[in-house]
Amino acid sequence: VGTKAVRTARASKPGVDAGAGAGERSYHHGDLRQALIEAGETLLAERGVEGFSLRECARRAGVSASAPAHHFGNATGLLTAIATLGFEGLAVAMQRAVRQAGASPQARLQAIGGAYIAYALAHPARFRVVFGSLPLDRGDAALAAAAKRAYEMLAAAIAALPGRASVPQDSAKADLVLAWSSVHGFACLALDGQLPLGDAKDRTAALRKLTRQVVERLPRGNR
Amino acid sequence: VGTKAVRTARASKPGVDAGAGAGERSYHHGDLRQALIEAGETLLAERGVEGFSLRECARRAGVSASAPAHHFGNATGLLTAIATLGFEGLAVAMQRAVRQAGASPQARLQAIGGAYIAYALAHPARFRVVFGSLPLDRGDAALAAAAKRAYEMLAAAIAALPGRASVPQDSAKADLVLAWSSVHGFACLALDGQLPLGDAKDRTAALRKLTRQVVERLPRGNR
């Protein structure tokens, strides 16, 4: 009975199977790791941090409750993988924004801020895992590397502003905190639905104002 | 046995009993509502959002598992009460900061920002309940009133800045979002331990820089 139920569940999601002509999947999943991560994100998006469970992820991936242990060990392992994706996605989104923003350092920094917020709103589950209070394996190497990459993109964008070369390091740090705080706060409040902004147009306007002012208020070094 | 255990638990927290000479508490608690709220906050602080449960709150208050239902109905009710406290405390803290900051509108706004962050760091559990993803009864009248009070303090402080009378309403809204985002983001990142700031001194310096710049960059209306 169990096997049949699994097959039915899988058959309802065609196109996920790797190889194998028919819609049926074989005993092995193909890419359970990936499927569990996706299930986890969907679950978090649907039920929030409270509703997350490893068993439900397994259920959604069409797999027995004990299967996830082979890939992630435990729930923290899966959440850590999702958080890593979150940092990586953030870095990629910021990278892309920089490329599209042209050569002006100001425009680039502004674009990074916009990309940060857009990413948070597009992937609320990932964002909440990264910056929420769920248990993560903070010692995980992949997680730390992804976090560092995202962090350094922001730092580099600030350092590239005119006149910043002469800014002392701890002052540069404080400026990074300032810029990051603004953008991060906006993302959090927007995600929580706390912002007193009516429609998406209001929000876009406020967002643009915010990123512009963040750029403008970063002091130049040589004054 | 149950009753005895309860008595022992209560006896270990002297001074909580209302009236009654001896350390023993009677059948009635005295102020269970308050005790449950405090237990909830401690629990959240200790175990985070994940570790919260109504039963554990009852246990810590030295009371049976079914007692909380008399006061809060369910877990969401207790969390809503904590969130209400959070907004009220935030409003009170900001109020106090304004009073101590003197007459200058700039200094007042800056003080409000500092008070917001200080409150978040001093009451992480409340702050996380207010702005986290835990289920709350958003229709609760007390909660809505407290939220409104806190929100309007910030709005009033911004409106009191020189030249702001002529700023159109939607632009004022966007400015409020800007100021709130900066301060809120700083508080969130600091709570999550994400800020690359070494000690409390670093943090205070960054905080001061942040609130100052927020104030300076709010545009005047009459230009």
Added chain:
DNA sequence: TGTACATCAGTGAACGCGCGTTCACTGATGTAC
């Protein structure tokens, strides 16, 4: 090309646990007369 075997990736039953909630109950308190 065939065969033996190791390894990988899954199953499914079982465990013990803590949870929220319900229920009939009872001790303590307050109020009317």
Added chain:
DNA sequence: TGTACATCAGTGAACGCGCGTTCACTGATGTAC
């Protein structure tokens, strides 16, 4: 001041549930010869 009674605020046993994790197992795959 005393008594009857309503109401309030708790008890504790019981329920069914979903959870994470363990365990012996087995089907599928890959590799050595």
